[in-house]
Amino acid sequence: MSSNHEDIKREQIAETVDGWTHNGPFHRRPSFRILILVILFTAFGVWAAVFFTDKIMPSILSSQMKSVHDTIIFFTILAAPVAALVYAIAAYSIYKWGHGHGEQAPPDGPPMRENSLTTSIWLGASTILVVVVLVWGMTALSSENQGQLRPVTIDVYGQQWLWTFKYPGTGVESNQLVVPVGRQIRFVVTSYDVTHGFWPNSLGVQIDANPGFKTYITADPNATGQFAVRCSQLCGLYHAYMDANGKVVTPTQFSSWLVSHGASTTSANAYALGGK
Amino acid sequence: MKRLIWGVISLVIAVVAVGLVVFGFSKQQYHAPDGTVAAKSVGMIQYQGKTRDHVVLTFGTYASAQGKYGTMLSVDGAPNVPSGEVHPGGNPQWPAYSPSNQFSVPAGAYVTVVWHQYDSGGAVNNPYFARAHGTVGGTETVNGKTVTGVDGNNMAHTFTVRPAPGTASGFFLSVPSPVSKLGDNATNTAGGQVVTFSFIAGAKGLYAWNCEFPCGLGIGGFGAVMSSYGYMSGYLHVV
Numbered sequence: 001m002s003s004n005h006e007d008i009k010r011e012q013i014a015e016t017v018d019g020w021t022h023n024g025p026f027h028r029r030p031s032f033r034i035l036i037l038v039i040l041f042t043a044f045g046v047w048a049a050v051f052f053t054d055k056i057m058p059s060i061l062s063s064q065m066k067s068v069h070d071t072i073i074f075f076t077i078l079a080a081p082v083a084a085l086v087y088a089i090a091a092y093s094i095y096k097w098g099h100g101h102g103e104q105a106p107p108d109g110p111p112m113r114e115n116s117l118t119t120s121i122w123l124g125a126s127t128i129l130v131v132v133v134l135v136w137g138m139t140a141l142s143s144e145n146q147g148q149l150r151p152v153t154i155d156v157y158g159q160q161w162l163w164t165f166k167y168p169g170t171g172v173e174s175n176q177l178v179v180p181v182g183r184q185i186r187f188v189v190t191s192y193d194v195t196h197g198f199w200p201n202s203l204g205v206q207i208d209a210n211p212g213f214k215t216y217i218t219a220d221p222n223a224t225g226q227f228a229v230r231c232s233q234l235c236g237l238y239h240a241y242m243d244a245n246g247k248v249v250t251p252t253q254f255s256s257w258l259v260s261h262g263a264s265t266t267s268a269n270a271y272a273l274g275g276k
Numbered sequence: 277m278k279r280l281i282w283g284v285i286s287l288v289i290a291v292v293a294v295g296l297v298v299f300g301f302s303k304q305q306y307h308a309p310d311g312t313v314a315a316k317s318v319g320m321i322q323y324q325g326k327t328r329d330h331v332v333l334t335f336g337t338y339a340s341a342q343g344k345y346g347t348m349l350s351v352d353g354a355p356n357v358p359s360g361e362v363h364p365g366g367n368p369q370w371p372a373y374s375p376s377n378q379f380s381v382p383a384g385a386y387v388t389v390v391w392h393q394y395d396s397g398g399a400v401n402n403p404y405f406a407r408a409h410g411t412v413g414g415t416e417t418v419n420g421k422t423v424t425g426v427d428g429n430n431m432a433h434t435f436t437v438r439p440a441p442g443t444a445s446g447f448f449l450s451v452p453s454p455v456s457k458l459g460d461n462a463t464n465t466a467g468g469q470v471v472t473f474s475f476i477a478g479a480k481g482l483y484a485w486n487c488e489f490p491c492g493l494g495i496g497g498f499g500a501v502m503s504s505y506g507y508m509s510g511y512l513h514v515v
Contacts, residue, residue, distance in 0.1 A: 101279060157402060160498040162436065162488060164404045173404050175438075175448050192401045193496025211496065228441065237503050241484045243441040 037088035045080030065204030158196030161238035197232030341366030377510025397432035447478035
């Protein structure tokens with residue numbers, strides 16, 4: 001390529017860039033640029049909500065956990081444009097209107113007066129968001145503690161700093177929480193000392209264990225797998241170590257597990273397969 | 277330049293502040309009197325068709341954290357730890373494990389524990405912890421007699437071990453001990469009960485242990501000594 005051709009090429013590029021800078025979309029008002037950023041940030045937020053949630057949440061082993069999982073994704077998606085708007089304005093402001101050391105700060109802008117359109121959009125969007133979130137949350141919450149006939153009842157005892165579980169009618173007591181899939185589990189929760197938080201994480205339920213009285217929560221395991229039982233209330237020196245292994249197994253495996261822990265075959269089968 | 281100087285000064289102040297906080301917490305941290313007590317090897321043993329290291333771990337529980345221990349004998353009756361202070365500088369009103377709260381055993385080893393129990397006790401709030409869990413055969417011995425647990429209304433302490441959260445090893449060990457033969461008049465040097473039990477050490481890692489008998493003050497008996505690191509709690513290092 002000759003030197004003349006190179007010069008022409010450089011001029012063409014310079015004209016194009018100059019056109020973008022002065023006449024193209026980047027020369028529009030700040031609101032347009034911020035809008036571009038909002039769209040980009042929102043897209044990132046939605047992508048993160050959809051693809052990262054599974055990686056940071058416990059596995060889904062019950063219908064309640066599925067509900068919690070979906071709720072978190074949905075709420076995050078709803079929150080994404082709001083967060084994106086805040087971050088976009090902040091980022092653009094810092095980049096465009098920031099001033100260095102020694103520079104005079106720009107004068108304050110004119111006071112904002114009422115703007116019916118802006119106010120209406122603001123209030124309308126906020127109301128819609130809040131109502132949607134409220135309805136969704138109430139619906140998800142109402143799915144918990146939906147009693148079924150013949151649930152499997154498990155007595156849960158918290159104490160500093162261990163969990164123990166009793167399976168009524170079988171004589172079995174364990175530091176491991178084993179539950180059958182396909183049956184509703186009714187946890188009867190209490191504490192021997194201070195307040196603890198019973199949280200079998202993959203079952204999607206959580207309730208306080210209070211000394212002196214009992215609290216109740218139900219879960220509907222619908223898949224087999226392992227999970228952790230944690231304490232969700234700061235309860236003292238070894239709170240961080242207050243966890244137990246949990247497992248969702250088939251009813252037959254559950255019955256066998258009960259027998260291996262001292263239950264009679266009759267009581268284990270009645271409990272595991274017929275409910276208590 | 278002025279901004280740089282102030283930035284450096286701010287950084288120094290922040291580092292000093294964080295350092296003071298760390299120093300303060302480190303002063304609060306309990307340091308085991310005798311460091312980590314490693315289990316002693318006594319040879320090999322066959323268990324469930326597998327040859328394993330056989331190690332012996334010896335410790336005691338005492339009525340007063342400040343004072344000398346009673347004689348601690350090894351599993352074969354020979355003196356193990358001839359003398360020493362239970363918990364140098366410890367609260368004399370509080371019981372304590374000794375000679376340390378840090379123990380180490382080899383991974384997968386057949387561990388025999390010799391526990392010299394000199395403290396008083398009472399009723400446990402959860403009978404589950406009056407029974408042995410996770411030991412070989414589901415039993416322990418008290419003064420040579422094999423049992424599956426102790427009287428939950430007259431027990432002193434438990435040695436309860438669990439892995440760090442998030443590990444799915446399923447390891448769990450909990451063994452109770454009976455009260456001193458002197459009951460409420462327990463001393464560090466007389467009326468001792470000897471508890472032995474064996475367990476198979478889990479995979480390598482850090483395990484926490486604590487006593488599940490409410491031997492402290494306050495709500496549920498888990499205040500004071502039970503909520504102070506080092507007396508009734510510690511770590512089992514599986515190496």
